[in-house]
Amino acid sequence: MSSLKKIVVVSRDTEIQCLAQQYGREVFGADNLTDALDIVKTADPDLILFDHRFNPNHFREFFDKADKYLDDVPIVAIGDEDSDNELSDEFKKMGAYDYLQGRRDYGKLEQIINVIKNHLCASDYQAGHKTECLTSGSEVNTNRFFAGNLAASVSIVGKSCAVINTLKMTKIVAESRCNPILIIGETGTGKELVARAIHTLRHPNEPFVAVNCAALTANLLESELFGHVKGSFTGADREKTGLLELASTGTLLLDEISEMPIDLQAKLLRVLQEKTFRKVGGIRNIECKATIVASSNRNLNNEVLANRFRRDLYYRLNVSPITLAPLRSPERKEDIRLLAEYFLKTSTICPEKRDKVKSLTQMAIEALEKHDWPGNVRELSNVIERAILLETTDKIGLSGIIIDPTECSWVSGSPTTNLITGFSLAKAERELISRALQETGWQKTRAAALLGITRATLYAKVKQYQIEKDSCVEKNLTDAKTRQKDFSISSMPRPVAIR
Numbered sequence: 001m002s003s004l005k006k007i008v009v010v011s012r013d014t015e016i017q018c019l020a021q022q023y024g025r026e027v028f029g030a031d032n033l034t035d036a037l038d039i040v041k042t043a044d045p046d047l048i049l050f051d052h053r054f055n056p057n058h059f060r061e062f063f064d065k066a067d068k069y070l071d072d073v074p075i076v077a078i079g080d081e082d083s084d085n086e087l088s089d090e091f092k093k094m095g096a097y098d099y100l101q102g103r104r105d106y107g108k109l110e111q112i113i114n115v116i117k118n119h120l121c122a123s124d125y126q127a128g129h130k131t132e133c134l135t136s137g138s139e140v141n142t143n144r145f146f147a148g149n150l151a152a153s154v155s156i157v158g159k160s161c162a163v164i165n166t167l168k169m170t171k172i173v174a175e176s177r178c179n180p181i182l183i184i185g186e187t188g189t190g191k192e193l194v195a196r197a198i199h200t201l202r203h204p205n206e207p208f209v210a211v212n213c214a215a216l217t218a219n220l221l222e223s224e225l226f227g228h229v230k231g232s233f234t235g236a237d238r239e240k241t242g243l244l245e246l247a248s249t250g251t252l253l254l255d256e257i258s259e260m261p262i263d264l265q266a267k268l269l270r271v272l273q274e275k276t277f278r279k280v281g282g283i284r285n286i287e288c289k290a291t292i293v294a295s296s297n298r299n300l301n302n303e304v305l306a307n308r309f310r311r312d313l314y315y316r317l318n319v320s321p322i323t324l325a326p327l328r329s330p331e332r333k334e335d336i337r338l339l340a341e342y343f344l345k346t347s348t349i350c351p352e353k354r355d356k357v358k359s360l361t362q363m364a365i366e367a368l369e370k371h372d373w374p375g376n377v378r379e380l381s382n383v384i385e386r387a388i389l390l391e392t393t394d395k396i397g398l399s400g401i402i403i404d405p406t407e408c409s410w411v412s413g414s415p416t417t418n419l420i421t422g423f424s425l426a427k428a429e430r431e432l433i434s435r436a437l438q439e440t441g442w443q444k445t446r447a448a449a450l451l452g453i454t455r456a457t458l459y460a461k462v463k464q465y466q467i468e469k470d471s472c473v474e475k476n477l478t479d480a481k482t483r484q485k486d487f488s489i490s491s492m493p494r495p496v497a498i499r
């Protein structure tokens with residue numbers, strides 16, 4: 001369970017105090033607003049839990065006075081099971097970060113705490129690295145997409161602890177004399193991006209060359225890597241310089257190293273140990289000065305156990321591996337929005353729409369956050385580009401988020417047709433509209449904005465599907481358990497046009 005250093009509880013209720021005890025290493029209680037303010041001034045809390053029984057106006061009064069002592073510290077209002085959406089909206093309007101409707105929402109607190117922790121982690125990182133990070137001299141300045149100057153200089157988007165740890169490790173490894181360097185991560189997680197970051201940090205003005213070990217036959221790969229002398233094999237009618245030599249004092253990226261034929265693995269190991277090599281058919285030793293970076297989307301340990309990868313080479317590579325977390329891992333959830341907005345801002349797929357499609361609706365972001373991302377960041381980038389191409393308004397709504405069905409079936413291993421089993425477009429549309437209405441407390445303008453449709457369209461759809469306020473709430477209660485599944489993006493029929 002996640003925890004924070006200090007939580008202030010403004011409540012007389014022991015249940016709320018106990019809740020805070022579960023998540024805070026130090027919990028400060030106040031049963032009136034004057035005491036609460038005094039505590040806030042001195043305790044420097046990470047989170048404040050505020051009992052709704054003090055009512056929204058008291059909250060406002062407290063918020064106004066406490067705000068100057070709080071550096072963006074979230075205040076979460078705690079209501080009870082009977083509190084309605086209006087009260088929740090009122091607290092949020094007054095500045096509450098969120099409103100928990102009693103026990104049934106207590107689980108949300110864990111998510112809120114994770115967000116706070118990641119935020120604290122990012123701020124620590126920025127504070128600690130501002131002066132020592134690279135000042136790239138380029139036009140790329142640190143902005144809201146990056147965790148610090150280093151991240152900006154190598155274009156690595158993300159503020160989660162997972163990304164920050166990767167950046168820290170990349171910096172440590174690049175500034176050491178570590179060679180070879182191993183980068184492990186699923187497809188599309190940014191292995192090449194990190195390899196280029198290492199190169200930029202270590203020797204930016206030297207050559208960067210890359211070879212995909214899965215793309216060539218054993219013989220071709222060998223002569224690609226080492227080069228060959230004229231006449232060394234049929235067809236070798238000219239001398240060839242290999243990539244190891246071309247990389248010179250720069251970087252050679254061996255992509256998909258797990259696919260390298262086993263004989264060639266032995267030859268590579270020799271290069272790593274002796275720092276010299278010979279061209280195919282050659283007799284002269286050539287010095288290897290390059291930084292060798294190997295990347296793999298397979299677990300190399302498993303490959304060793306299956307006798308597909310040499311154990312000695314694995315140990316030689318695995319000194320300080322850099323591991324990239326998949327986008328679906330819970331600690332990277334906050335990166336999804338950031339990456340989506342970054343790709344929206346920087347995509348060149350449709351220059352005429354560059355400044356026209358400006359943002360994503362909340363529903364679209366939620367849908368992105370729920371997807372599994374088997375293709376990781378590359379897949380997310382593709383989804384955003386597809387959405388930009390199709391978008392006709394200034395905002396990408398849920399209907400613009402079209403996941404490639406083949407990518408979904410790849411991860412689940414199930415046939416594509418399974419995706420739409422038990423679903424009709426109408427059912428999905430009705431449920432989405434109901435949910436948007438419920439989440440906005442039936443404020444139709446907000447609901448329409450969430451869905452990325454006009455109010456008029458929303459009215460027409462509400463009428464068409466006969467969605468009623470009470471039936472909607474009732475339905476949502478009975479559906480609560482299945483909602484997660486029903487609204488997961490991979491279970492939606494594609495495309496879902498709700499305009």
Ligand SMILES: Nc1ncnc2c1ncn2[C@@H]1O[C@H](COP(=O)(O)OP(=O)(O)OP(=O)(O)O)[C@@H](O)[C@H]1O
Nearest residue numbers: 155156157186187188189190191192193297377378
């Ligand atoms: N954190 C990130 N910030 C910005 N862009 C990213 C990030 N991670 C990945 N990308 C982008 O996603 C795409 C895929 O990244 P990259 O090619 O480095 O992945 P990979 O792990 O090498 O994939 P593969 O295993 O398929 O070769 C690239 O366009 C890259 O720029």
Ligand SMILES: [Mg+2]
Nearest residue numbers: 191192255295
């Ligand atoms: Mg790659």
